[in-house]
Amino acid sequence: MLGPITLRNAQPPARRDSDPANTLDHVDRQLLIALTEDAGVTNKALAGRLGLAESTCAYRVRALREAGIITGTRIQLDLALLGYPLQAIIMVRLGSHTMANVNQLYDALAATPGVVQAFHVAGADDFYLHVAVENAEALRDFVLQHVTSHRVVRQTETHLVFDVRGGAGVLTAPPGR
Amino acid sequence: MLGPITLRNAQPPARRDSDPANTLDHVDRQLLIALTEDAGVTNKALAGRLGLAESTCAYRVRALREAGIITGTRIQLDLALLGYPLQAIIMVRLGSHTMANVNQLYDALAATPGVVQAFHVAGADDFYLHVAVENAEALRDFVLQHVTSHRVVRQTETHLVFDVRGGAGVLTAPPGR
DNA sequence: TGTGAAATATAACGCTA
DNA sequence: TAGCGTTATATTTCACA
Secondary structure (H helix, E strand, O other): OOOOOOOOOOOHHHHHOOOHHHHOOHHHHHHHHHHHHOOOOOHHHHHHHHOOOHHHHHHHHHHHHHOOOEEEEEEEEOOOOOOOOEEEEEEEEEOOOOHHHHHHHHHHHHOOOOEEEEEEEOOOOOEEEEEEEOOHHHHHHHHHHHHOOOOOEEEEEEEEEEEEEEOOOOOOOOOOO | OOOOOOOOOOOHHHHOOOOHHHHOOHHHHHHHHHHHHOOOOOHHHHHHHHOOOHHHHHHHHHHHHHOOOEEEEEEEEOOOOOOOOEEEEEEEEEOOOOHHHHHHHHHHHHOOOOEEEEEEEOOOOOEEEEEEEOOHHHHHHHHHHHHOOOOOEEEEEEEEEEEEEEOOOOOOOOOOO
16 A cells, blocks of 8 residues: 655655646646545556556655645445445534634534534535434434534534435546646 | 455355444444544554454455445545635536436536535435535536536536535444444 | 565465364 | 464565666
8 A cells, every 4th residue: 555654865745835736747647546546556556557667656656645635545435334324414504603603513513423524615504514324313313412402503404315426526637737 | 555355265244244234343343443544554553553463454354345334445635735726515406307317417417527526415406516626717617517508407506615524424433332 | 767675464374262 | 253373475665776
């Protein structure tokens, strides 16, 4: 695996400071695309796929991590197999929008078990919560116990999720190239 | 890295068939939590953290993959650093809901560059698209060129995303244990 | 970019409880 | 059946040319 990196002598990331996107060349882009499809690919396979030397490939991936472009790697779980087959988007609207209220609630909601992702958004609603639960009853309990129980929450709206898909992402069509 | 696996003789996943969630023991749970935090952790470190033998640790992770609980690993990208600092949720409502219409549009939207995630939902709206774009102009163009350009799309509503966070996930509080 | 050597990870095996 | 330790193989990492 292209694991944690500690650079000792070289200083690769200097190049992507002020305008990172424009310093990403075609090879970097291809690397990111390949790694987005499967982060578990070995350096050898990755190098072979792009026609790079293994040493070069490892170096560039390391540089992408150092530059902060790649922020980490996550596993993907089958939530249904884990016993949480029901997903929903819960839209949360506050009654009071002081900075403290908003931030505290955001922290609390994101830390609530069952929350897969939390969006802080502009507009009439304040947060969208993507949650996964065991069943309809658990969903009701989730909203009552962990969302509307917060004083600042004025209103919620729960939308059942039939399906979620990872999208194409941003890397398929180079922006300025 | 706990990479792609090709089992040759052993058949580990037999145990989690009919009721997978209930066969997940505490060790599996801890493994998934650790891997969710950082999928790039080495097997050695993972084994050490949980107090398992390395061989056992590797075996269990492999079994989780074989069972389909772990469906893959993805890298996380800093979208802003990549030149896409603006994120939005676009709610999409159709005018006609034939199965073919819905599925075709879902496919098309998910495959559109810039789409990070696509939700197919119940209710008045049909899809929520989480998108990342270069700037406000690109967002407008995205909606006009890639969403409302589809005939079946009756209405869209775009909500700016201030911030997204990964939530606590489903694994922090064991369900039946 | 390539090479080689050391460190590490993985897969497979046999043994134990 | 699950866990452990060992071995052989594969892979990564790092230093140097």
